[in-house]
Amino acid sequence: MRLPERSIATYLTLAFSGLTVVLTVALAEAIGAAAGDELKAGISQGLTELALQTADKLDRGMAERYREVQLMSRNQVLITEHGPLDKRRAILNDRQATYHWYAWIGLAGLDGKVLLSTQGMLEGADVSQRPWFRNALAGIYVGDVHEAVLLAKLLPSAGNEPKRFVDIAFPFVDADGKPAGVVGAHLSWQWAKEVQQSVMQFSQTASGAAPGQRNKEALIVGMDGTVLLGPAGLQGSKLALASVTAAQAGRTGHMEERWPDGKHYLVGYSKTRGYNAYPGLGWSIVVRESLEDAYVPVHAIQRRVLWTGAALAALFSVAGLLLARLLARPMGELAASAGRVQRGEALVVEAGRRGYAEVTQLAGALNALVGNLLGKTEELNELNRSLEQRVGERTQELLRALARVRAEERRVQTIIDSAQDAFIGLDLQGRITDWNRAAEHLFGWKRDEAVGQPVDTLLIPARFREQYAKAMRSFHERGDADLLNRRLERIVVNRAGDEVPVEVTIGLAGSQDQYFFSVFLRDISERKKVEQMKNEFISTVSHELRTPMTSIRASLSMLASGMAGDLPDDTRQLIDIAYASCERMVRLVNDVLDIEKMESGKMDFDFAPRALLPLVQEAIDGVQGSAAQAHVTLVLEHGADAGLAWALADHDRIIQVLVNLLSNAVKFSPPGGQVTVWVERCHEADGDWSVIRVADQGPGIPEAFHARIFEKFAQADSTDTRQKGGTGLGLSICKAIVERHGGDISFTTQAGHGTQFSVRLKAVGSAAAAPDLAQDPVPEL
Template sequence: MNKPDRKTRISTQLMLLFAGLALAIVLVLAFVLNKLATERSEDELGHQFAEIALQTTDKLDRTLFERYREVRLLSIQAGLAGSGHDVDAKRRFLEEMQKTYPYYAWLGLTDTEGKVLVSANGLLEGANVAARPWFKNAFEGKHLTDVHEAALLSKLLQPAGADPMRFIDIAFPYHDAAGRLAGALGAHLSIDWARDIEQSVMLPLLTRRRLEALVVGQDMTVIIGPRELIGTRLAPTGVGAGKDFWQAAPSGHAVAAFGDGKTYLVGYSKSQGHSFSPGLNWTVLVRQEAGEAYAPIAQFRRQVIVIGLVIALLSAALAALLARRISRPLGVLAEAARRIEAGESRDIDEVPGGYREIGMLRIALQSLIGKLQANETAMRQAARRKDEFLATLAHELRNPLAPISVAAELLTMAPADAARQKNYGEMIGRQTRHMTDMIDDLLDVSRVTRGEVNLERRPCVLQEVLAEAVEQVAPLVATRKHRLAQAIVAEPVVVLGDRTRLVQVVANLLNNAAKYTPEGGRIDLALAVDPGRARLTVRDNGIGMSADLMEHAFELFTQETRKTDLSLGGLGVGLALSKQLVTLHDGSLSVSSGGQGMGSAFTVSLPLLHAGADLPAAGPAADQQASRAGGPVLIVDDNADAADTLGLLVGSFGYEVLVEYGPVAGLEQARARRPAVCLLDIGMPVMDGYELAARLRTLPGMQDALLLAVTGYSQDSDRQRARTAGFDEHLAKPVDVERLKSLLTGPEALAHD
C-alpha cells in the first residue's frame, strides 16, 4: 500500500490560498488605481502647467506687441527726420518715450550709413552701428532681433564686473518728409521685461508648488530661468511622447527627461506672436520633478498596500475556519479509499455531516470503481485480441513470403525455359499483391479512423458497383465451388458515393461469405429499394456467427473462431473498414445470423440520390485527353529513383519519356520539347510543383497539355490546390498503374513511339 506523501494540509493550503488571493487582488487593485491615478494626475497637472505656460506666453506676446507697435508708430511719425526738429528736441522726445517704459535700455536714430544721429541720453551718438544685426534687419523687414548680449552698452549702463546685459532689438526704417529713406529707428529692450512678466505669473506657484519655469529660444537655449541654466541649450526627450514632443502642438504637456538624470512633468506653450507682431518663437516650459508631482499618489499607494495586508490576514483566518469544516469529511473519504485499496471493502459509506458536494464525490468515486473494473476487463480482452492479431499477421505475412522466396531462389538457379520464368513471375506478382492488399487494408483502417480518407462522391449506379465487386471475387467463388445467386432490381439504383470504396465494401462482404462458407455452399447477393434508401444484402449458408461474435463483428482484429481454413488468410480488419466506409456514405451496415452453422447475412443501407440526378458520365480528363495531340511525356521529380522508375513504367507503355531531376531543368526541357503530358512532383526545392505547373501553362503550346500531380500529399485541400495551380489530375504516391495508364491512353491522347 502506498504511504501518504508529506504534503501540505488542505487547511494550510486554503489559508495560504485565501490570503494570497486577497493580497493579489489588493495588489492588482493598487496597481490599477495607481496607474489610473497617475494618468489622471499627469493629465490634470499637465493641463495646469500647460495653462500657466500659455498665460505666460500670451502675456509675453502681448507686451512685445505693444513695444513693436510703439517703435513702428514712432518710425512713421511725420517730420521725425525733418529739419524742423533739432537734435536736442529729438533727444528729449526719445528720453520721454524711454521714461514711459523703463525697459527701453536704448533708443536712437541712425542715418542710412549706420551713424547714430541722436539717442536717448546721448548714448552712442556719433557711433556707427552698421555692423549690428538690428540695423541690417530693419531694412530687410526683420524688425525683431532675438536675445543677444550688448557688450558696448553694458559698459556704459552697468558697473564694471557685472554680467553683460541682454537685449531684444526692435528696429524700423524711417523716411524724410519727401518720402526718401533717411535711416533706422532702433530700440534695445532689456530682457528684464520678459523676466518680470514670467515672475509675475509664476511667483505664487513657484513658492507654493515648487514649480520651475523656463523660457527658451527657438534652438532650445534657456533665455529666462535659473541662473545656472541661462545660455544652456536643453535637449528634452519625451518619455513615451517622442523626442520633439513640444513640436507636436502649440501647447500641451508631457513627461520628459532633460539630461540631468531626472524626469519631469512638463507643460509647454510656444510663442505665436500677436496681431501683426511676428513674435520670437520662444517656448515657455513649466516643469516639476515627477517624484514631487506624483508624491500624493505614492502615499495613496502605500495606504492601499497596508489595507491589503490587513485584508489578507483576515482572509487567512477565515480560510482556516472553513478548511476545518471541509477537510473533516474528506478525511473520512480518504480512509474509505484506503480500505478499498487494502481489499477490506468495496463500498464507500455515507459521510455524516458532509457537504452536498462531498456526497456527490462519494457517489462519483463509487461509480469510478465500477468503471475501472469494467475497463480492466475490456483491456484484457483488447490485449488478447491484439495478441491474436499479431500472431495472425505474422502468419499471414509469412504465407506469401514463402513462395516469393522459393521463386526468387529458382530464378537464380540454372536458366529455366520462358514458361517457367513466366510462372515464377506471376507467382511473385500474386503474392506481392496479396501482401499489398493486407497492408492497404491496415492503412485504410488507420486513415478512416483518423478522418483522412477523401471520398470522391459522385452519382453511382449500384448495379455497376455490384458487377465490379462480383468480378473481383469470382476466382475465389469458383475455387470454393460456391453458387452465387443474384436478385437485382432492374431499374438503375443511383446513390451518391465513391465508386471505388463502395466496390471495396461489397467485394469484402462477398469475399468473407466465400471464405467462411464450406465448399459447395450458396451465396445470395440481393439489391432492393426501400423508401428513400437502397438495401444491399449478402447472405451465405456458411458457419454462421454466435451472438457474442456478432456484438464485436465490426471491431478491429475480431476473428474469433470463424476461420475454417487458415490458408484463406485475413487480418480481421475488413468488416471494421467496411463499417466505417459505409458510415462515411451516410449509410449503415448490420449483421444477422441464426447461430453457429446457420449462415450469416450482412445488410448495407444507403440513401438514394434524389430523382432526376445525372448518371455518371465520362470524366473531364477523358475529354481533355481526346483534345490533345502527340508529344513526349515529361517527368520531373527531385528524387532520382522515383523519377527513373516512373520513367521506365511510362516508357513500357510505348511513349517517349523525358526525365528531369529538378524544376528548373524541367521548365527548360518543356520550353524546348513541348511535351503533351507532364508528371510533376510537388515537394521540390527552388520551385515546388504548383509554381512549376503555373509556369508551364504560360509557355507557348502548353495551354492544352495534360498536367498530372504525382505526390504523397493526398488531402482534399492538396487536390484543390493542385487544380488551382493548373493541374488536370492528382495522383497519390504510389501511383495506381491502371489509372495512370487510363489517363495516358485516352483517345488520341499521345502519339506512341
C-alpha cells in the first residue's frame, strides 16, 4: 500500500522538530549527566569531609584529656602524700566538674591501692591488675575502649547499654624522682557519641536537609575492625569492608560498596592520627549514607534538566513548524505553476512574488527544460518514424546470420558424422554431449543411449577410473592441460565389455561460458597386433642369433688368445676383425632384446634404496680396461654430500646405464682426453634429487641430432660417428631404464668442447619408504 505524498512543509517541519528534539534531549542528557557527576562528586567529598571532621574532633578531644591528666600527674599538691586529703580530693572533684564526661579520676600507689578519687569511689580498692595501671607504669598512657568492671555498680545507669570507658593514666614521682604511683582517669565513651552527633547535626544543618531526610551515619571502628560506636545492629561486630581496610591503611576517600545488610551505601572514610603529644588509638571513622538517599539531589536536578529540555524541544518544534511553512510557500506556488503547464493551461512556469533566489533559478531551469522538451519531442517523433524501418532491416540481417550459423552447424555435424575416427563431445563434468556414427560403430551404443552418460562408467575400464578421476580433479583445480592436443594410447571398453586399444586426441573447444572436451578416438587394434608380431619376430630372431653368435665369439676368442698356436699376422688381423664384428653383433642382439623386454613390460627390476657412489665406482671399474686401450682417463669427483646421494634403484640396470654412458664418453673422447663423473645430492624446485653427471671432451653432438638422440637406432650422420660404430640403441635403453626409475636423463653439449649427460633420480634415505615402481604407470583417459 503506497503512502500518500506529503508536502515539503511537512518534511521540513518533521526535520526541524526531529532535530530539535534529538539535540535538546541529547543536550539535556549531557548537561544532566555532567551535573549529576559533579553533584555526586560533591556529595562523596562531603562524606569524606565528615569522616575527616569526626576524626579530627576525636583526636583533639582526646588530646585535651591527655594533656589534663598529664598535668594532674605533675600537680605537686595533688600527688604529695602529706597534703590534706580533702584538699587533694577537691582538686579531682573540680577537674571532674569542669568536664562532665570524666566518669572517675583517682590516684593509686605503687602497690595498686587507690589513695584518693573523685567522690571517694574505689578508695582503698586494689587496681594493680587493671590494664590502665600496668600500662601507665610501662609507658603506655592511653587505653582503648573497654567496659567498666569495678565502676559498673557504683555509677548510675541510664539504660541497659553497658558502661564503656577510654583510660588515660600517667605515673607520678616523689620528691626524689622515683615512681610513687599512677594518676588515672576513666573517660566515658558517651563523649565520643556526643562528638559523633554534633558532627552529624552540623552536616544536616549545613546541607539544608530536613531532619530525617538525609540519613548519614558515622561509625568509629577499632584497629581490629570492631565497631566501637555506630548503629545498634553493627556496634560490637567486626567489619571486613574495603572502606574499613582503606581507612586502617591510613587513606582518606570515598567509595560505593555493599554492606552486610545487603544495601549499597556511599561511604566516606578516614583515620584518627593523634594530635600534638596524644599518639592516637588508630580508630577508623566511616560515614555512610544509602545510595538512594545520597543521590536524591542528583536525581532531582536530572529530572529538572530533562523537563526543561522537553519544554525547550516543544517550543523549538512550534518555531520550526512556522519556519517550515514560510520556507515551503514559494515552492508550493512554483509547483502549482508547473502543474498548470503540465495541464496545458500555461506555457511558462512562474516563480511567484515572494520566491527566493533558488526558486527563481528553478523556475528558469524548468522553463528552459519545457522548451527543450518540446524540441526533443518533435525529434523523438521523427526518430520513431525511422526506427521501425531500421528494426526491419536489422531483423532481416539477423535472420540471414542465423541461417548461416545453422548451415555452418550442419556442415560441421556432417563432417563429424562422416569422419572415420570416433568423435565424442564431453562437458567439463565428464558427461557425453555428442556421439558420431563412427563412435556408434566402435563402441556399439547408439547416440541416444550414450548422450548424457558419464564417460568413465561407459567407456573406461574399472581399473583405470581412479586415474581418470585424478586427471579431472587436476584439470579443475590447477588447469592442468598436459593431456590436451596430444596423441595418447589408451584402453577403452565397448558395449560387449571387450577392451579396445585406441589412439586418443583430446582438445578443449567452445566459448568461455560453454567449454567442452572434443575427443577423437582411432581403433589401433590391428596396429597393435602388427607391433606384437614384429616384437615377437625380433625377439625370436634375436634369441636364435644369440646362441650361434656366442659360440662364434668364444671360438674367435680362443683363436685370438693363441690356443690354436701362433698364427700368421694377416690371419690374426682377420680374426681380430671377425671378433670385433662378433662383439658388435652380440651387443646389438642384447640391446634389441632389452628394447623388446621394456616395450613388452617383461624386464624385471629389483628396486631397493641404494647409495649411488658405490654403483658409479663399480661402473668405472668395468669400463677402465676399454678406457686404457683408448688412452682416456676416467676421473670420479664428488662433494661432501655425495654420501647422501641415495635412490630407489635396481643395481644391474643402473650399472647398465652408467656403463653405456661411460662407454659412449670414452668412445667419443680424443686420445689423452678425460671423462669426468660427478655424484651429488641437490635440492631443486621440484624436490630433492640424487644426480650423476658424465662429461667427455669429445666433439659434441650436432644440433640437428639433438631432438633424435634418445630415439631407437638413432645415430649422428657425421663420418666420425660412423667410424666409431654403435647400434643406436644405447641411449634409448638408458632413457627407458631411468624413466622406469621415476627419474630423467638430459644432456648439454657444445661443439668442440664435449658433452655432459645428467641422470636424476628421486633422492631417498638409506632406509626410506618409496613409491612402488614395480608396476608400469596406469594410463589415464
